Amino acid sequence: MARKETITIDTILDTAFAMTREEGFSNVTARKVAAKAGCSTQPIFRVYKNMEELWNAVYERAVAFYQDYYSLFPRTGKKPFSNLGMAYIAFAREEKHLFELLFLAGGPGTKSMYEVLNGENGNVVYEINLARVAGCSDPGELFMKMWIFIHGAACMTLTGDYDLSDVETLAMLESSYEAFMAR
């Protein structure tokens, strides 16, 4: 009845997402995706109405990717927020372009930082409760301060202005937690 499809929607999205990781969001153009996928631009517009739809799909995939990344990240920290921070900073180092897209770009149609962080598992809420249990009177404010700090370190890794080892980073995060707790 009809020809069999050789380029699937998965091929397109996989390619576009891989390109975002490697070259950044702005390099994901119709022709470049097609070239990398080994086809013409036509299959892209068969499965996606236009490039904006593909970009949205890539964004959603990046959100899921970060949440998986966090789920699988080894828990070496012993204090509230330290694992959340270690994963976030490592992500900024290892996935610069995805980090930019998720946490620096903003723009319409994007989720808030908190939404992405908290995810479906309530990762942030969980850590805030840890702080409450540890005796913090205002865990919301503590989270805000910790997150400003963590976000600052992560953003500085992008520009090369922050480059401590994981051990040093963990120590810094936990000592900052203690410092903020003490007041």
Next chain:
Amino acid sequence: MARKETITIDTILDTAFAMTREEGFSNVTARKVAAKAGCSTQPIFRVYKNMEELWNAVYERAVAFYQDYYSLFPRTGKKPFSNLGMAYIAFAREEKHLFELLFLAGGPGTKSMYEVLNGENGNVVYEINLARVAGCSDPGELFMKMWIFIHGAACMTLTGDYDLSDVETLAMLESSYEAFMAR
């Protein structure tokens, strides 16, 4: 002997810099600058070899602009690093595109964050000495922590994830200073 020049290098640079403030660096194209300056693209390439030279000039102007901004910023803070931080965060709020260019973009030919902050007046060194005088044993590490925190707050203003008043921000910066000092 020859025609009088009507479009000066200052006109070009002023226009390009104003456009960077308002629309961001990526919108500074030859044709758009020309349109805004009310001329063709030709005068641009008379005074600048190519667009990259103009972009470099805009960048240098942004560096000078930030240093003026900091010089003129009202000193309301009483503790080390608080004025440095208040100015930086206000700059992120009021000059999003310049902040992005100076402190988030990185890339070749750009100065380091520290270079821009310290400026010719040694603004950072001055604040570090204040901390030393205040009895801090490792003012370098204190600066690092404070700066990570300040940079985090500034970056979060860009995405709309931070929106405290100046009074609240100052209180937060000074309490963080105290917290970091206490350990």
Next chain:
DNA sequence: TCCAACGTATAACACTTGTTATTTTACAAG
């Protein structure tokens, strides 16, 4: 086997970019 239908490729359109070749214009010296 043939053919309709759908996936893919090719080519084109309209637009934007930096840059450059060409033409026009204004100015001042002779």
Next chain:
DNA sequence: CTTGTAAAATAACAAGTGTTATACGTTGGA
């Protein structure tokens, strides 16, 4: 006033963008 020179404007080129019209193939049922 003429004329040479430099500035500015116009127009073009080559490359790249999203998108679409058209042509080509392949495939599976009649």
